[in-house]
Amino acid sequence: MGNNLLEFAQDFQQEIISLSEMDGEENFREDQFTRLFMDYLSEFDEIEDSDVCSYRGRGMQINGYSFSEELDQMVLFMANYTAACPPESVRKSDVEAATKRGINFFKKALSGLHTSLEEASPVFDLALQLFESKETLTELKIVYITDGLAKSVVLEEPSVNGIPIQIQVWDIERLYRSWSSGQKREAIEIDFAEHGQAIPCLPMPEENPDYMTYLAIFPGQVLVSIYGQFGPRLLERNVRSFLQARGNVNKGIRSTIRFEPHMFLAYNNGLSAVAENIELINLDNGTIAMKAVKDLQIVNGGQTTASIYHAFKKDKADMNDLYVQVKLTVILDSSKIDEIVPRISEYANNQNKIQTADFSANDPFHRKVEELSRTIWAPAKNGLQRQTRWFYERARGQYLDEKGRASTAAQKKQFDFTHPKSQLFTKTDLAKFENTWNQLPYFVSRGAQKNFNEFTVINSEESVSSLPDQRYFERLVAKAILFHKTEKLVHEQRYGGYRANIVTYTLAWLTHATQKRINLDRIWREQDISPALERAIIQISGYAHRHIINAPGNGNVTEWCKKAECWDGFKKHEIKLSAELFEELVEVEQTEISDDKSEHLRLIDKIKKIDSQIWFDIAAWSKETNSLLPWQRSLAFSLGKIAKQGTTPSIKQAIHAEKILADLDMLGFFLDDQRITS
DSSP states (O other): OOHHHHHHHHHHHHHHHHHHHHHTOGGGHHHHHHHHHHHHHHHTTSSOSEEEEEEEOSSOEEEEEEEETTTTEEEEEEEEOOOOSSOOBOOHHHHHHHHHHHHHHHHHHHTTGGGGSOTTSHHHHHHHHHHHTTTTOOEEEEEEEESSBOOSOOOOOOEETTEEEEEEEEOHHHHHHHHHTSSSSOOOEEEGGGGTOOEEEEEOSSOOSSEEEEEEEEEHHHHHHHHHHHGGGGBOHHHHHHHHHSOSOOHHHHHHHHHOGGGHHHHOOOEEEEESEEEEEEOTTSOEEEEEEESOEEEEOHHHHHHHHHHHHHSOOOOTTOEEEEEEEEESOGGGHHHHHHHHHHHSOOTTOOOGGGGOTTSHHHHHHHHHHTTOOBOOSTTOSOOBOOEEESSTTHHHHHHHTOOSHHHHHHHHHHSOGGGEEEHHHHHHHHHHHTTOHHHHTTOHHHHHHHHHHHHHHTTOOSOOOHHHHHHHHHHHHHHHHHHHHHHHTTOOSOHHHHHHHHHHHHHHHTTTOSOHHHHHHHTSOOHHHHHHHHHHHHHHHHHHHSOGGGOOHHHHHTSHHHHHHHTTOOOOOOHHHHHHOOOOOOOSSOSOHHHHHHHHHHHHTSOHHHHHHHHHHHHHHOOSOHHHHHHHHHHHHHHHHTOOOOHHHHHHHHHHHHHHHHHTOOOOGGGSOO
């Protein structure tokens, strides 16, 4: 075993211990192992958002799951946590036994296992979801995860009720390889012969030292086959986040696929893709064809790809006459990948043009937060003299990378003192803190990645012009402290599940009831929350727990928490908070946009009175004509949802909305003045 793998395994075990101590769950380290492993796989784009769900019984086992709405695919995780370091070998028989327990759980869930389970439990939600989706599921993945070594395990992959089952094994060595590869994910390798045929293509006329571009026409069935195997991993990650965050498959594309497939090539702009390498062959007729590609990523046209797949799977659309044009660029100079690929994504004139930089952890906002986290010292806690820092991990692995630069044991110990593991937070944590504070618990409940996507889009919609400063960072850390403390307090109440949902709903209600007047500056100074705030959190959490477990019709609690209706109902609860808490609250800060508060109220009131359908019409028209900027189109759609829900837009949203309305006539969209109430 190499020293690098051993060091990774040691750090991995320490992270599990640290997470367990933070949560006060030393006896549930298997859950922390499952959570950490799934987080890595999510970072590698192997899965979407996931949930820990520990259950054993009568030949069944489940430790976690992830559901892909794009693919109607369920991933079930079987965990084998040994806590051994150096890692120990795992027997093939152990892997086979665990996967059989997972398959047994799946079979019984399809047969109605949920009817014998406690309704207010996460495993009930999972079993119910499997039962309700048994007619639409396209695939089940059983993923065996272990901190041991499980080499050369080959398993038969069966099917249940016609649903194919794919079995994967991820051991600590495979995890390390993916983490250390630089790309932080396993490259996609596609042999087109396995998906129907090699693809004839036309290369660019002259060679270029930076890249080569090939034009090709893909049969629809080939795209369906490739997307069915690799799913959203095919989509360049920054674009994928946008597509998953912003709603339904394009109806126009779907209509063409179903009713005029032979016209698809004429109507659709096609795909732009990049790859690391390509293997070409000569066909009998003398033309060149793509035989295989390595690390194919679709940077524009993700919605087209997903629409074709969904039309085939859900509408049983015929792919025989459907073709899609593809421009494939192979980056020859690997040092320029990070420079070229985002520009291809940004500049490609696709039907749904997406500004890649807006959806990247590399954008200036996140880089600035990272910079602040490396320079700002947190106040010493509990009278201690030693100061520490809150480490923002903009990209997974930065913490271990920086720690690894320490050459001696003493330097590593100093790093741990300066950057305690309990003060490490990631970009998805940041989004969780901010969206909870902004009273969007239903977004937070949708999972780390989906919530991050929503946070990113909201941030871009509000067109934040200034980068984070020290004051922003200190208050962000205060929100982190508030969130982590709430997690501990909720855990201590022993509600029996749904802690993540209870936490975000509790804090969202608190910020709603106090108009965000919680003293964040005091939390930063003291690196802790006050006793009055603790008591309020415990009090509110009881209401939050009772509210979310009473899903309408005894339905799926997890899915209920993801709906705006769940939040709308909870924020109406009347909970009497203590006078002591209200004495701690600070005054509402004046907005920095303008000093004329009455003008703000007038503008918000004007925008609030506009019917939701007007905004939906504007968004649809903009999508067809590309007349508005992408963030303006997205804002119009968001304003439609805000109006439909009867909620109030922010002042920034109102200002941008008025500008959109003022420009409509000039852009060619004419509104009946009577449809807008001034």
